[in-house]
Amino acid sequence: MLSRVANTIYWLGRYMERTNGMLQVILTQYISSQDDISNFTWGPLLKMYGELSDEEINKIEGSSSEALKYMLLNPSNSASTLNNIIYSRENARGIQDHISKEVWQCLNDFYHFIRDGNKIKEDTLADPVSTIDQLIRNGLLFTGTVDNTMVRGEGFTFINIGKFLERAIHTSDITRIKMNELYNDKNDTFDSMKLRYLLNSLFGFEVYLKTYKGTFTKKNVLDLVLYNPNFPHSILYSVERLYKYFCRLRPESLPENYEHMEFLIGKTMNNVKYTLANENDSKSLNAFLSQTRLELFDISNAFNKYYFGNT
């Protein structure tokens, strides 16, 4: 496979996963905002999914409609959902002959849906939950279409490598942000609420209930989102998948490149697997999450170097 094509398809996977992740986080945040009248702010998310100065954030952090429009639909915000989809489609356009026709059409429909300017803006204002739900559904449709129509070749492998790498980064970021909110809040009566939101943001609420029943403890929540090998959004699951897809590249790789990458991914996987984060020590948890994030970025850089020819 051409290096450029591999790079493009890998980023297609990353952008789409990023879109799915951010939509779920924004949806959860919106729902929680309606529960929490007193000191609610969109500030942290505007920072994460935008490029505004502190001053500009101050102006809109209290308004859900402004914040949502900015994060979902603003064309000048390079991290907006709109732009993610535009980038995904530009990428897909450049490699149309390597994805199935169905995948291309699905992404193209998503693009036209979100580009439909005024209509979606009005809908977002009228009922944000339905609009975000529809966007999420479009994202899930994309994932399913990839799974059902793409041949299990290099293209499929790279799209999944992008997807699981992005997912691992996303889970570590959201966990860090949400857990720090919890540690910083001295009043612990809302702890279980905050843990619920963390789980919801990572599609983990139902799984948690089924696994641990109705008790919300930091330890159990961290066990689920960091280590659970069967929860598709846990860091361990994501890295293990990343490793699994990477191994498929062996016959298509130059041996020395393969060895470098295999070492990096294997190391990260084992670091996650065999490091026990202490749920009551914010420092140790932060150190673990930051270290994991750093290693994931190293993996991304190594792909650039060994597989995409970008040195």
Next chain:
Amino acid sequence: MNTNSILESYRLPSNVWDEMFTDQGVRTSYKNFVSAIVDMPPAEMTHKAEIAKKLFMSQGITFTVYSSGEGIEKIFPFDIIPRIITGEEWTLIEAGLKQRLKALNIFLKDIYHKQFILHDGIIPSHLIYSCPNFLREMMNVDVPFDIYTHVSGVDLIRDDDGKFYVLEDNLRTPSGVSYMLENRSITFRIFPDLLPKNNVRTVKEYPDLLYKNLLALGNRQRSNPTVVLLSPGIYNSAYFEHTTLARLMGIELVEGRDLIVNNNFVYMKTTKGLQQVDVIYRRVDDEFIDPLVFRPESILGVSGLYWAYRKGNVAIVNAMGNGVADDKAIYTYVPDMIRYYLNEEPILKNIPTYRLADEDSKKYVFENIHKMVVKRTNESGGYGMLMGNTANDHEIQNFKNAIDAEPRNFIAQPIISLSSTPCYINGILQPRRVDLRPFALFGPEGINIVPGGLTRVALKEGSMIVNSSQGGGSKDTWVLA
């Protein structure tokens, strides 16, 4: 309900050949089709037109216009009423095109080698050497199987006498074939059963034929040559076509930055290192293809590609330097070429053309400029033209000055009235002018022309400019068995 409402509103233009109607009614070839739509309520027709538009949009059969920093998606307008060509007409077109392409291909071989045609005085040498598309770099380059014009799209029009004439020969990187294929796939969705009922010949085998020809050009020492399609990238207006063809042939779609030349061999950069490339179907123009030899600022091409080609280490389709054969001034000599090389009379006629470098012709054209269309010899796409019947005095004077300065760069033709055909516009059938671009594939085993082509239509009322860049659209083209 008035069952004939769709037809009754149609006004036949005078002194123009209409593809569907005569004074006496519907032509035989269209009877089947017309009987299928005649009872259709206008709402249903409009619905079909909308479905077609949506299908183009959702399949991403679009080109992007970049203005004010934001890309706007546009579709190449499609009219749902097909254009029908009878079997007899096609037989003539096919024979005429084969004859013409055979002669043009020999001409290219000749002009880049011994130049008999110049020595025998058939074409004046100065015309060749003054042509900007004549590439001295191609002199004495031997191309595989002596084939230069692997893919060509010759534009034909029909005058009011009902005969087909050649408007221009596109022998460089003609585009539009993906629309021939996509238009057909839209038709069979919006008009179920009509294609088989009308005995319409299929166009599906185009990609297979093209791939077979490309493969045959690969180095004969290798059992499994690597064929790629070289595209300028996603910002090119024909990018959709490039991806479609690459996908239909199952070959790699590459850009200049994916290729590298080492020791006069071409390689592509893959995740597993460099892989040698044997055949390049390029959709990048000559002047951009190798910055070391042609335009040095080009980033679309590949440094060193020309030398790899010259040494025979890679085959390039179409050959470089074909522009000398489809130059508008050379066009006037094609009938002479056919007589000279093949000793045959041309089957398809040229439109009478005046070369303005010739003083008498120039004088005649200037006197009759209101009945003429003046064209620059090295431009296409409907640009650089003067329509004498609609231009104002100022425009005419500008053109006259330009002609006096560089007469070699201009030709003039009497204004030919392109044939008209009904288009479904604003809920009724209206006449619009059309041309026809069939696509011919020249391989080691001969010339194949897929029965069909791209019918381009000038959607503006009264307009005769069919180019997509100037408000043209397209139709599905049916060739009956």
